[in-house]
Amino acid sequence: MNGSRSATLTVAWRLATFRSEGFPTIPLAILGLLLFVAVFANVLAPHDPEVGRLGERFHPPFWQQGGSETYLLGTDHLGRDVLSRLLFGARVSIVVGFTAVIVAGIIGTALGILSGYLGGWVDQVIMRFTDTWLALPALTFAIFLAAVVGPSEMNIVIILVVVYWTRYARVIRGEVLSLKERDFVRLAIVAGCSKWTIMKRHILPNVLNSAIVLGTLMLGVVVVTEAALSFLGVGVPPPKPAWGLMLADGKKGLMAGYWWLTVLPGCCIMLMVLSANLLGDWLRVKLDPQLRQL
Amino acid sequence: MSTDSPLLEARDLTKHFPVRRGLLARTLGLVRAVDGVTFSIGQGRTLGLVGESGCGKTTTAKLVLRLEEPTGGSLRFDGRDLASLDNGGVAKYRRSVQAVFQDPFASLNPRMRIDAIIAEPLTTHERLDRDEVARRVARLIDLVGLPERAAKLFPHEFSGGQRQRIAIARALSLSPRLVVLDEPVSALDVSIRAQILNLLRDLQAQLGLSYLFITHDLAAVAHMSHTIAVMYLGQIVEMGDAATIASRPKHPYTQALFAAALPSHPSEQREELVLTGEVPSPLNPPIACRFHPRCPHAMPSCAIHTPVLREVNGRLVSCHLY
Amino acid sequence: MSDAPLLELRGLSTHYVSARGTRVVRAVDDVSLSLAAGSTLGIVGESGSGKSTLALTILRLLPPAARITGGEIRFEGEDLLAKSDGEMRRIRGKRIAMILQDPMASLNPLFTIGDQVSEPLRVHEGVGRRRAWSRARDLMKAVRIPAPETRVGEYPHQMSGGMRQRIVGAIAISCAPRLLIADEPTTSLDLTIQAQYLNLLKELQRQHQLALIFITHNLGIVAKMCDQVAVMYAGRLVEWGPVTRIFDAPAHPYTRALLESIPRMGDGRARLTAIEGQPPDLAAPPPGCAFHPRCPKAIAQCREQAPPETSLGPRHTVRCWLPGPAPVG
Numbered sequence: 001m002n003g004s005r006s007a008t009l010t011v012a013w014r015l016a017t018f019r020s021e022g023f024p025t026i027p028l029a030i031l032g033l034l035l036f037v038a039v040f041a042n043v044l045a046p047h048d049p050e051v052g053r054l055g056e057r058f059h060p061p062f063w064q065q066g067g068s069e070t071y072l073l074g075t076d077h078l079g080r081d082v083l084s085r086l087l088f089g090a091r092v093s094i095v096v097g098f099t100a101v102i103v104a105g106i107i108g109t110a111l112g113i114l115s116g117y118l119g120g121w122v123d124q125v126i127m128r129f130t131d132t133w134l135a136l137p138a139l140t141f142a143i144f145l146a147a148v149v150g151p152s153e154m155n156i157v158i159i160l161v162v163v164y165w166t167r168y169a170r171v172i173r174g175e176v177l178s179l180k181e182r183d184f185v186r187l188a189i190v191a192g193c194s195k196w197t198i199m200k201r202h203i204l205p206n207v208l209n210s211a212i213v214l215g216t217l218m219l220g221v222v223v224v225t226e227a228a229l230s231f232l233g234v235g236v237p238p239p240k241p242a243w244g245l246m247l248a249d250g251k252k253g254l255m256a257g258y259w260w261l262t263v264l265p266g267c268c269i270m271l272m273v274l275s276a277n278l279l280g281d282w283l284r285v286k287l288d289p290q291l292r293q294l
Numbered sequence: 295m296s297t298d299s300p301l302l303e304a305r306d307l308t309k310h311f312p313v314r315r316g317l318l319a320r321t322l323g324l325v326r327a328v329d330g331v332t333f334s335i336g337q338g339r340t341l342g343l344v345g346e347s348g349c350g351k352t353t354t355a356k357l358v359l360r361l362e363e364p365t366g367g368s369l370r371f372d373g374r375d376l377a378s379l380d381n382g383g384v385a386k387y388r389r390s391v392q393a394v395f396q397d398p399f400a401s402l403n404p405r406m407r408i409d410a411i412i413a414e415p416l417t418t419h420e421r422l423d424r425d426e427v428a429r430r431v432a433r434l435i436d437l438v439g440l441p442e443r444a445a446k447l448f449p450h451e452f453s454g455g456q457r458q459r460i461a462i463a464r465a466l467s468l469s470p471r472l473v474v475l476d477e478p479v480s481a482l483d484v485s486i487r488a489q490i491l492n493l494l495r496d497l498q499a500q501l502g503l504s505y506l507f508i509t510h511d512l513a514a515v516a517h518m519s520h521t522i523a524v525m526y527l528g529q530i531v532e533m534g535d536a537a538t539i540a541s542r543p544k545h546p547y548t549q550a551l552f553a554a555a556l557p558s559h560p561s562e563q564r565e566e567l568v569l570t571g572e573v574p575s576p577l578n579p580p581i582a583c584r585f586h587p588r589c590p591h592a593m594p595s596c597a598i599h600t601p602v603l604r605e606v607n608g609r610l611v612s613c614h615l616y
Numbered sequence: 617m618s619d620a621p622l623l624e625l626r627g628l629s630t631h632y633v634s635a636r637g638t639r640v641v642r643a644v645d646d647v648s649l650s651l652a653a654g655s656t657l658g659i660v661g662e663s664g665s666g667k668s669t670l671a672l673t674i675l676r677l678l679p680p681a682a683r684i685t686g687g688e689i690r691f692e693g694e695d696l697l698a699k700s701d702g703e704m705r706r707i708r709g710k711r712i713a714m715i716l717q718d719p720m721a722s723l724n725p726l727f728t729i730g731d732q733v734s735e736p737l738r739v740h741e742g743v744g745r746r747r748a749w750s751r752a753r754d755l756m757k758a759v760r761i762p763a764p765e766t767r768v769g770e771y772p773h774q775m776s777g778g779m780r781q782r783i784v785g786a787i788a789i790s791c792a793p794r795l796l797i798a799d800e801p802t803t804s805l806d807l808t809i810q811a812q813y814l815n816l817l818k819e820l821q822r823q824h825q826l827a828l829i830f831i832t833h834n835l836g837i838v839a840k841m842c843d844q845v846a847v848m849y850a851g852r853l854v855e856w857g858p859v860t861r862i863f864d865a866p867a868h869p870y871t872r873a874l875l876e877s878i879p880r881m882g883d884g885r886a887r888l889t890a891i892e893g894q895p896p897d898l899a900a901p902p903p904g905c906a907f908h909p910r911c912p913k914a915i916a917q918c919r920e921q922a923p924p925e926t927s928l929g930p931r932h933t934v935r936c937w938l939p940g941p942a943p944v945g
Contacts (some may be wrong), residue, residue, distance in 0.1 A: 043348065097383065168546055182400050183395045183397055183400040183401045184400060184401050184402055184403045186361060186393075187393060187401060187461075188403075189361060190359050190392060190419055191388065191464075191468075192389070192415065192419055197418070201406070206405060242373040307706075346806035347777075453894050456894070479880075483662040484662055484833050484874060484877070485874060485889075485891040486894070486895075487877070488878070488879075488888040488889065488891065489891070489892075492887060492888055492890050495885075510807060512807070513879040513880055513881045514879070516881055517879035517883065517884075537884060540881055540882070550808055552881075554808045554811035555807065556839065557839045557840055558835070558836065558839060558841050558878065559820060559839055560842075560859050560863055562839065566815070568812055569808050572778060573806070595670065
């Protein structure tokens with residue numbers, strides 16, 4: 001076996017997944033940074049993200065001709081500072097993203113466990129419900145709901161939870177079905193434990209890993225959906241900054257060459273989703289003792 | 295010494311699984327996993343159950359453990375019919391009958407500590423304060439030969455043999471009267487098996503436990519059991535004292551089984567009794583004597599009249615030869 | 617008939633190296649033995665003893681993390697370690713064949729039995745498809761599959777476990793190899809099926825002058841099938857010799873303890889003599905002789921130095937500071 005070739009591939013793989021020593025430092029650093037920025041946005045942002053000065057429209061980022069240091073990443077069509085809007089937009093994405101993922105996770109996991117372990121009509125009802133839900137294309141469904149209930153940050157979270165809980169339910173149910181047949185669950189029945197005790201003590205802790213991994217992967221999906229909703233105008237209502245909304249607004253300026261209005265928010269979305277996915281991938285391998293051998 | 299009344303008694307125990315197919319779940323056939331099985335286990339005694347795949351020994355274990363409900367026949371524990379038990383009675387039954395399964399890596403919840411695992415049956419059935427539970431767990435850990443510090447560790451920190459000891463400790467936490475051992479040492483390294491078998495024997499002598507010992511290892515079953523029952527396609531074909539059955543089997547299947555056992559020394563000559571064909575499926579067992587298609591001594595009556603278990607030479611055999 | 621052995625291993629060592637080169641597991645450590653044509657060797661050991669790695673080393677089918685760090689493998693006089701990948705490919709399946717434990721994993725569920733049995737013939741001997749299929753039918757008859765004409769067109773999932781293992785056997789002998797390595801071939805089979813299968817292997821061995829290596833943890837298979845036995849512990853060969861002599865009076869304490877700990881039919885309900893302790897962790901084996909923590913005869917030297925190979929006679933070696941062939945208690 002060619003030793004040097006495999007070494008090169010290993011290095012390339014490590015770089016591609018931003019890993020040093022197996023630990024996903026870069027993804028975690030990016031997510032950490034985003035979290036930090038979201039929390040301290042009002043301290044870090046140099047300007048008010050919602051108020052613009054019409055005399056300062058379309059400044060490019062500072063490294064370009066016509067840019068200035070007051071508006072480091074330029075301004076948009078209303079003269080609002082892009083950097084400040086990005087920072088506050090992080091808050092929206094993080095809050096909406098994490099809340100939706102956690103709440104959907106709790107609901108989906110609980111229903112998945114009930115469905116998988118209890119079986120029978122409980123399983124049938126929950127699964128038929130889930131199937132129907134899943135048959136609807138997520139984005140269209142979200143748009144429809146948003147149109148019905150009207151846009152607001154809270155509503156967006158609710159909509160995302162409603163659309164995405166089914167992913168958890170399906171996956172967790174599958175895991176529970178195979179867990180149910182494991183010896184230690186059988187022995188718990190033999191020991192006389194009630195169904196609820198078994199679900200709480202034996203099933204739940206053993207599906208938590210999958211739920212967490214799924215959560216990190218869903219984070220990316222949720223953030224993109226939120227961005228799409230905002231882009232289409234049914235997401236977080238203006239003037240509150242949201243990256244998707246910035247994309248929508250900036251779209252008009254593309255032809256005129258105002259690239260920073262779309263590329264920068266797009267990069268932020270991409271970084272967040274990519275980091276979440278890489279983190280989830282690493283977690284999946286780390287938490288699964290079998291895969292760890294590879 | 296065993297008292298006269300058996301601890302566990304199975305009479306004509308039957309379990310059929312319907313095979314359903316199609317949108318409307320039509321019943322296509324029945325898997326006769328256990329078909330009219332009668333046996334008893336005395337106090338402090340071990341019944342060894344042997345047979346090959348599809349014979350029904352695992353299903354029998356599940357019936358005894360109430361992981362499945364029988365479709366026919368009865369199971370009596372301490373004289374009381376299990377079918378007539380109310381919820382309280384079932385709980386009491388569960389205290390008296392526990393199990394140790396084959397795979398030491400799947401028997402323990404990987405997310406629970408050893409003391410919680412061992413204490414689980416205890417805390418499910420009794421209301422004890424924390425100190426009393428800890429005391430009992432410590433005693434059990436010592437009883438199975440594990441070090442004290444094992445209590446706070448997780449299953450993955452132990453080897454296969456040690457995990458089986460933990461599983462045994464858990465099974466004993468409620469002082470059961472009967473323990474179902476389903477291939478307890480088959481998944482362990484050869485050098486560890488003797489340790490565990492010795493432990494099980496010692497515990498039986500110390501605590502007066504009864505065992506239902508299920509295995510495919512004939513030497514181990516002959517070593518551990520007082521009585522052996524040989525199963526084929528859901529029925530018991532021969533049952534009796536372990537030493538008698540192992541040395542002088544009467545049923546042609548038992549003879550073939552023991553002849554197929556591997557020798558323990560190169561010069562041990564075994565009479566070659568190779569059976570023809572494969573084990574038929576429990577969906578469509580042969581008519582009358584289920585063994586007749588493969589039996590080297592088959593007679594015309596074997597395909598017409600079903601043989602019954604009757605006493606021959608100090609044991610029960612189900613065969614027309616006798 | 618030449619006296620030269622069919623297979624000879626001299627000081628063979630295989631190590632597993634972790635990705636960063638920090639952990640070295642000596643899966644096979646300085647193993648030397650030989651096998652004559654047409655005879656049967658049993659390699660006995662528990663999990664982690666290195667027996668499966670030894671089999672893979674002979675066929676050079678090791679995973680990338682493993683490295684053959686020393687020794688020689690002489691097969692029919694040729695050094696297998698000096699062969700290129702292409703040459704090894706021509707040897708595998710044609711001159712040395714292998715059977716694994718799980719027949720379902722050894723057979724491709726998507727191809728017919730006929731395709732799979734005829735594959736080695738077509739690859740190694742360039743036989744055309746039609747002729748290969750007819751030879752496949754003959755092979756299936758040789759391994760006693762009933763109605764081979766119909767079975768040839770069936771798929772693995774349509775057959776029972778015992779039959780699948782016979783198919784695997786048919787594939788193995790298709791190109792008339794000189795050596796067949798069987799790694800726990802009967803562990804997943806029922807007792808009576810196992811008996812049929814072992815008899816079949818004996819029959820094939822007689823007909824084709826086949827040498828057999830059985831890799832197993834079951835001393836019963838060794839007692840039934842083998843002429844010689846090699847006992848492995850923590851990667852080292854602790855005893856190797858004629859089977860009757862070793863079963864009668866094993867020289868190594870581990871072999872003796874193993875034989876004494878196995879329940880024997882006819883011994884009634886006498887207490888078994890158990891071996892204390894646990895099998896060693898190969899990543900951190902005990903110093904000196906790896907068996908010393910569990911050995912009833914261990915002396916100070918056993919803790920300090922690993923014993924060298926001592927010869928107890930022609931083709932009989934042992935690794936112990938105190939070898940003393942003594943009858944099994």
